[in-house]
Amino acid sequence: MYTIDWIDGAVVLVDQTRLPAEEVYLRLETVDALVEAIQRLRVRGAPAIGVAGALGVALAAKQFERAEERAQAVQTLALARPTAVNLARGVHRVAALLPSFDAVLAEALRVRDEEIASSKGMARLGADLVERLCGPNPTLLTHCNTGGLATVVDGTALAVVFELHRRGALGGVVASETRPLLQGARLTTWELRNRGIPHRLAVDSAGPFLMARGQVDAVILGADRICANGDVVNKIGSYAHALGARAAGIPFICVAPESTVDLGTASGADVEIEDRGSEEVAGTTAPAGTEAINPAFDVTPAELVTAVVTDKRTFSGRADGPSL
Incomplete structure (x- = not known):
């Protein structure tokens, strides 16, 4: 499995706070749950939280119907950790395609795939x-x-x-x-x-x-x-x-x-x-x-x-x- 991915409508990631004793995967279905995971270092590393932010916008598009709620969720995601540039960059790149869930998810998965390719x-x-x-x-x-x-x-x-x-x-x-x-x-x-x-x-x-x-x-x-x-x-x-x-x-x-x-x-x-x-x-x-x-x-x-x-x-x- 990938460290972080989109599976069946949710963000799934390995909880890094449980390693090395346990290898536990979390299924996160809300923006708040993902923000907590980023801030608590359940997911960490600049590229990984860039992908997390991108996928988080897909969660926001799925979770919220009102534009104001989606905008607030985007801001919360982008500011979850301030130092690494990848997080805000991933969030804003994908958020530009709101409100279309399909377009947002496709772009978020492109962010994921680009990081996979860049490792090679x-x-x-x-x-x-x-x-x-x-x-x-x-x-x-x-x-x-x-x-x-x-x-x-x-x-x-x-x-x-x-x-x-x-x-x-x-x-x-x-x-x-x-x-x-x-x-x-x-x-x-x-x-x-x-x-x-x-x-x-x-x-x-x-x-x-x-x-x-x-x-x-x-x-x-x-x-x-x-x-x-x-x-x-x-x-x-x-x-x-x-x-x-x-x-x-x-x-x-x-x-x-x-x-x-x-x-x-x-x-x-x-x-x-x-x-x-x-x-x-x-x-x-x-x-x-x-x-x-x-x-x-x-x-x-x-x-x-x-x-x-x-x-x-x-x-x-x-x-x-x-x-x-």
Whole structure:
């Protein structure tokens, strides 16, 4: 099954909060239920929530008869999480075809299918680049989760890992656990294990040290938004890995579909960074009442990014600049 799909009049998705202990699929028939799933990270990853937003408009077209109700549902979907560009982009692309349910659903399924196709393009281009930059059998450090759970199938950065493994050209993977919700520990290791790929888990703060010791040959991760100047907005902790990679002299590679490239945003300074509140960080470990600062994402400046790989091209520097 796909990570997220439209089946018999509803959005069906794997509940990522239940992994790795249980593989549970949710059937969501209302916009409110889908918004809750997006905000609670039952579905997450920029491409996946872009598809979720697109399919959510189909739910709105099915659920509401009045134009005002549909418009409110579209706005709620688009704003469910503010940082990743794919969500609002998917919602507004499909909402342009309202009120026709058939047209909306057909376009939403096109969004899904485009993400499936883009995973294959990223896998091929990214694997070619890693082989060129790193030579045979590199060990790659990943951050957060960038596999099929973050897209529809295969993934972004993990799709590259899967392709290198298929080619017999991968040494292994170090998966950083990813604070505070442990997407790397819970989800990436689950996907790597299912594919039979050698891997080890590391705490986030160990990444730069492992790079300095020569235990990592490149960093490869995804993005929630790639700005016009080449800044990469991704899961919190990415910037630290980029600094570590620069100090160690190893490649820092971002892999994301063209749908994540946002030429309308000049730089990372213009992106609203979601703060998920204190409970996720301080909830069960700190004294009661402790306040936390909990940005879900950070910004890696373009000058620290060796290359960005999309499903169509590989570039360094400005997102509207020449391909490598």
